[in-house]
Amino acid sequence: MGKFYSVGIGLGGGYITLAAKRALENADVIAVPAKSGKSTALSLIQDNVDISDKHIITLGFPMSRNTETREKARNSAVDTVAALLDTGKNTAMITLGDAAVYSTCSYVAKELAKRGYETETVSGVPSFCAAAARAGVSLCEGNETLAVVPAVNLDERFEEILDTFDNIVVMKAGKNLDKIYDMLEKRGLLGKAAAASNIGMNGEFVGKIPRGELGYFTTIIIKKGTP
Amino acid sequence: MGKFYSVGIGLGGGYITLAAKRALENADVIAVPAKSGKSTALSLIQDNVDISDKHIITLGFPMSRNTETREKARNSAVDTVAALLDTGKNTAMITLGDAAVYSTCSYVAKELAKRGYETETVSGVPSFCAAAARAGVSLCEGNETLAVVPAVNLDERFEEILDTFDNIVVMKAGKNLDKIYDMLEKRGLLGKAAAASNIGMNGEFVGKIPRGELGYFTTIIIKKGTP
Numbered sequence: 106m107g108k109f110y111s112v113g114i115g116l117g118g119g120y121i122t123l124a125a126k127r128a129l130e131n132a133d134v135i136a137v138p139a140k141s142g143k144s145t146a147l148s149l150i151q152d153n154v155d156i157s158d159k160h161i162i163t164l165g166f167p168m169s170r171n172t173e174t175r176e177k178a179r180n181s182a183v184d185t186v187a188a189l190l191d192t193g194k195n196t197a198m199i200t201l202g203d204a205a206v207y208s209t210c211s212y213v214a215k216e217l218a219k220r221g222y223e224t225e226t227v228s229g230v231p232s233f234c235a236a237a238a239r240a241g242v243s244l245c246e247g248n249e250t251l252a253v254v255p256a257v258n259l260d261e262r263f264e265e266i267l268d269t270f271d272n273i274v275v276m277k278a279g280k281n282l283d284k285i286y287d288m289l290e291k292r293g294l295l296g297k298a299a300a301a302s303n304i305g306m307n308g309e310f311v312g313k314i315p316r317g318e319l320g321y322f323t324t325i326i327i328k329k330g331t332p
Numbered sequence: 333m334g335k336f337y338s339v340g341i342g343l344g345g346g347y348i349t350l351a352a353k354r355a356l357e358n359a360d361v362i363a364v365p366a367k368s369g370k371s372t373a374l375s376l377i378q379d380n381v382d383i384s385d386k387h388i389i390t391l392g393f394p395m396s397r398n399t400e401t402r403e404k405a406r407n408s409a410v411d412t413v414a415a416l417l418d419t420g421k422n423t424a425m426i427t428l429g430d431a432a433v434y435s436t437c438s439y440v441a442k443e444l445a446k447r448g449y450e451t452e453t454v455s456g457v458p459s460f461c462a463a464a465a466r467a468g469v470s471l472c473e474g475n476e477t478l479a480v481v482p483a484v485n486l487d488e489r490f491e492e493i494l495d496t497f498d499n500i501v502v503m504k505a506g507k508n509l510d511k512i513y514d515m516l517e518k519r520g521l522l523g524k525a526a527a528a529s530n531i532g533m534n535g536e537f538v539g540k541i542p543r544g545e546l547g548y549f550t551t552i553i554i555k556k557g558t559p
Contacts, residue, residue: 113457115455120351123350123380153350205461205464207474218468228347228461228465230455234430234458237453238432242432243433244430245432245480248482251481253479257475269492
């Protein structure tokens with residue numbers, strides 16, 4: 106039976122770790138999650154990993170609000186990878202950032218492990234670390250706390266996090282800039298926040314939080330720091 | 333003038349990124365933070381980065397409770413690096429994990445930037461991502477929240493975080509295992525927590541939280557998951 110590797114590639118290019126490069130080069134098949142039919146991840150490894158002899162399989166994960174639709178697609182992806190592993194093919198699934206942080210790999214690996222397949226996770230640089238580096242700020246220092254939240258529920262609970270944590274990272278914030286902007290302005294925190302979008306890709310943006318909208322891969326870093 | 337690089341090396345070995353390897357190979361001087369006189373970081377890069385022609389400088393950062401002592405040591409470190417940069421030597425300071433997550437590099441880079449030196453941060457894999465990978469769990473999925481807290485103030489505020497976040501990472505938890513154990517037991521969360529210590533180093537431990545003590549580099553991952 107083949108082995109399954111969940112491989113975090115950071116933002117690709119120089120962010121790829123030596124272990125990720127090795128895992129990808131040793132794999133027979135590279136599996137690419139293709140959200141909405143677009144595959145960013147594959148294009149980000151091609152300059153540093155020779156994939157000329159690899160089989161590439163694109164796994165569809167529709168970003169539906171319907172839980173059943175999502176689960177059906179995920180199970181179908183697991184079945185597909187399992188079939189490849191059954192033929193003895195080592196399969197590496199690549200993911201942007203780290204394979205343990207908001208990654209579809211986690212789900213696939215967990216299901217495959219349940220079915221008795223051997224799995225291994227190869228860590229990568231999470232996008233929020235790359236965002237902090239590009240914005241020239243640290244995420245946490247000394248005894249500070251750090252909260253990482255997706256920009257889905259910017260409700261009272263989020264305001265509480267904003268008020269009680271030293272540093273806050275908001276993931277996938279591109280469509281919620283105005284709401285975050287207002288919350289920060291109210292608290293006098295606009296000067297302590299940075300936005301980073303599409304780092305290392307087309308349309309890269311790093312700077313103060315703008316009004317309006319940015320792309321899907323937008324991270325906001327709010328660095329209140331130690332009181 | 334030379335340029336200053338803050339380089340996160342993950343846990344060394346295969347965790348080193350291609351960009352980190354390049355930055356270290358292009359540096360004239362490699363600066364190593366030597367807390368309590370021990371340097372773990374340097375030994376972790378030697379198998380993958382040729383440092384035979386590098387000058388190595390060990391910077392002392394005493395882990396004193398005295399703020400003045402710490403600041404004096406930090407300023408002295410900044411002065412020392414600045415002197416090297418003044419002679420045109422590119423200097424790369426290495427740090428375990430990511431250079432933006434609880435790293436002494438952040439402070440040195442910030443001070444050097446204030447003094448007009450060119451600085452760049454090269455991201456690395458944070459230790460908590462490596463810990464999650466080795467423990468075979470994800471840090472966050474879907475719309476879950478993640479809190480990262482150092483094990484210094486395990487007070488009411490920490491209990492609140494424990495009760496309100498989906499996933500919690502406790503850093504440098506080696507001396508506080510019993511306290512964390514009790515808090516988790518009370519909440520029926522022991523089965524959802526893992527400890528990872530000294531990953532990729534001597535005395536590696538990955539498993540359920542034990543009673544007693546583990547080393548300085550101990551991370552606890554509490555994965556409550558989506559309610």
